[in-house]
C-alpha cells in the first residue's frame with residue numbers, strides 16, 4: 001500500500017502538469033519535461049501510479065514510467081527504429097520479418113507508456129488506431145500468405161482495444177485456415193487489470209485458434225494480487241501465458257530482483273519467455289545495461305532458481321535482422337562450465 005492508493009480508481013496522468021500535481025515530479029522540472037512530452041507520449045494509469053513510491057526518483061516503477069530530462073540525451077548509437085520495423089513492413093500495420101509469423105499492429109496506443117519503449121517514435125503518436133481500410137489490407141496480406149502460421153498482436157497494446165474490436169479482429173483471423181496461433185503481447189493485466197473482463201476474455205477465445213498472451217512486466221512489484229487475478233482469468237479460460245521483460249538499469253538489473261520477478265511469473269502460472277536486452281531506442285541510454293552485465297545476471301539465475309524461472313536472454317539485432325539468444329556460453333573448446341561457474345573437461349567434437 002502506498003500513499004497513492006487513495007487515488008484509485010482515478011484517471012490516467014497524461015501531462016507533466018498532471019505528474020507535478022500528483023507529486024511525482026518537482027515543479028522546477030516542468031519546462032524540461034514539456035520538451036520530453038513534445039517528443040514522447042506520457043501516461044500513467046491509476047494502477048501504475050499506485051505502485052510508485054512518491055518522492056523516490058530511484059523507485060524502480062518510477063524509473064519505468066515517470067519521464068525525465070535524460071530522455072532528451074541521444075547516444076550516437078541510438079536509432080529511431082531500433083528493431084527495423086519499417087524495413088519489414090509490406091503493408092501498414094504488418095511487420096513480416098520471419099517467414100512463419102507476422103506482427104499485426106492494430107493500435108499504437110498504450111495504457112501506461114514506458115520511458116524505454118523500443119517503438120517510442122511511433123507508439124503513442126498520432127491518432128493511434130489502424131483505419132478500417134488499413135486493417136482490411138493487413139488481414140488480406142495475412143490471408144494471401146499461406147506460410148503465416150502465427151499472428152502476433154502487438155503495437156501499442158492490443159488489449160487496450162474494446163472487446164468488440166478485438167472480437168472483430170479475432171473473427172477475421174478465425175477465417176484464415178493457415179493461421180493456427182494468435183499471440184498477444186500486452187502490459188494490460190498489470191497496468192490496467194480491470195480491463196481483463198469476461199467480455200475481453202471471451203473476445204480472445206472466439207477465434208478457435210490457439211491463443212497465447214505474453215505479459216510485459218519488469219519488476220516483481222508489478223505482479224500485485226490484482227494483476228495476478230487478471231492473469232488467472234485468462235489462464236483459467238484456457239489462454240496460456242508467457243512473460244517478457246526488458247532488462248533495465250536501476251529497475252531489475254540485480255540478481256534478487258530478477259529472481260523474484262521470474263519466480264513471481266511462475267507462481268502466477270506465467271512461463272518466463274524472453275528477457276530482452278535494452279534496445280537502442282532514442283534517449284534511453286540511462287536505462288540500458290551492458291551485454292556482459294546481462295550475461296552475468298542470467299548465469300546467476302541458472303545457478304539459483306528453478307529451470308522454469310529461466311527466460312531466454314535475447315538481443316533484437318539493430319536494423320531488423322532478428323532476435324538472437326545472447327546468454328552466457330557454457331561450452332568452449334574442451335570445457336563445459338557448470339551452473340556455479342566451475343569448469344569441467346568435456347570431449348571435443
Ligand SMILES: *Cc1c(COP(=O)(O)O)cnc(C)c1O
Nearest residue numbers: 083095096097098101102103323
Ligand atoms: C519479436 C518479433 C517476432 C516474434 O519473435 P519470437 O521469437 O517468435 O517471439 C516476430 N516478428 C517480429 C518482426 C518481431 O520483432
Ligand code: SF4
Nearest residue numbers: 110113114117155156
Ligand atoms: S507497453 Fe510496449 S509498446 Fe507500450 S510503451 Fe511499453 S514498451 Fe512501448
